[in-house]
Amino acid sequence: ETKETVSSLSGAASQKIKVSEDPMADSSSQHDYDVPTLAFPSISTADFQFNLGKASDIIVEKVEEFMDKLGNARLVLVDLTHGSKVLSLVRAKAAQKNIDSKRFFTFVGDITRLYSDGGLHCNVIANAANWRLKPGGGGVNAAVFNAGGPALEAATKNQAISLLPGNAVVVPLPSTSPLYSREGVTHVIHVLGPNMNPERPNCLNNDYIKGCKILQNAYSSLFEGFLSIAK
Ligand code: AR6
Numbered sequence: 001e002t003k004e005t006v007s008s009l010s011g012a013a014s015q016k017i018k019v020s021e022d023p024m025a026d027s028s029s030q031h032d033y034d035v036p037t038l039a040f041p042s043i044s045t046a047d048f049q050f051n052l053g054k055a056s057d058i059i060v061e062k063v064e065e066f067m068d069k070l071g072n073a074r075l076v077l078v079d080l081t082h083g084s085k086v087l088s089l090v091r092a093k094a095a096q097k098n099i100d101s102k103r104f105f106t107f108v109g110d111i112t113r114l115y116s117d118g119g120l121h122c123n124v125i126a127n128a129a130n131w132r133l134k135p136g137g138g139g140v141n142a143a144v145f146n147a148g149g150p151a152l153e154a155a156t157k158n159q160a161i162s163l164l165p166g167n168a169v170v171v172p173l174p175s176t177s178p179l180y181s182r183e184g185v186t187h188v189i190h191v192l193g194p195n196m197n198p199e200r201p202n203c204l205n206n207d208y209i210k211g212c213k214i215l216q217n218a219y220s221s222l223f224e225g226f227l228s229i230a231k
Helices: 023-034 052-067 085-096 114-118 139-159 178-183 208-230
Strands: 002-007 015-020 037-041 074-079 104-108 124-128 168-172 187-191
Touching: 037 187, 037 208, 052 074, 052 085, 052 208, 074 085, 085 104, 114 178, 124 139, 124 208, 139 168, 139 178, 139 187, 168 208, 187 208
Parallel strands: 037 074, 037 124, 074 104, 124 187
Antiparallel strands: 002 015, 168 187
């Protein structure tokens, strides 16, 4: 059922438009845009060579732990391809644990183009950073710093100059950053995960006792950082 109403759109002359009387029909898309949403990559599982099975266990365990504190906020694990092993492992394990798929799900796409390419609005995105918080180096770090532009680099320097493994830093994004204007991203959270790659600093030489602890701490820091701005 619809009714006719008179409305002024962006200051233009009034015009007749039809609006639906079903409140859900009009509010649902608006509602989705407003839901605090964190998009995050699988920390440490590419360049840092962390075991995918262990990493996917930790992701699901940490998501489950934070579910109760989330309120209406959402967590989205992102990777570049439909063939992503870590996405399918996490999907299977999350389903097994009956994790609410409205508040935690996986998404295929470039984390710097979730809204413009995929129509998914995430107000916060996470970066799998390096300890110096420097641009470049490939992977998601290069993509996030490229997309964020000089504004992200400067804002990052304001918050921290380095990061210890297992830690995260929340960076408010200036509106001059393309990530803000194009994607609607208001914060980037840099996370430093454990490194198993001998060619990168702080290699743990396959010590998965330490590695798993650090990855757990990394996700706790990330989700706590997100909650601190989502509320
Ligand atoms: N969008 C979404 N996911 C991505 C993107 C993207 N644009 N790019 C990569 N991934 P990695 P790490 C996924 O290697 O293992 C950097 O050079 C990727 O498929 O970016 O924590 C830093 O400077 C994988 O699932 O991060 C560090 O030195 C996940 O993101 C180091 O690499 C993480 O892959 C960190 O290594």
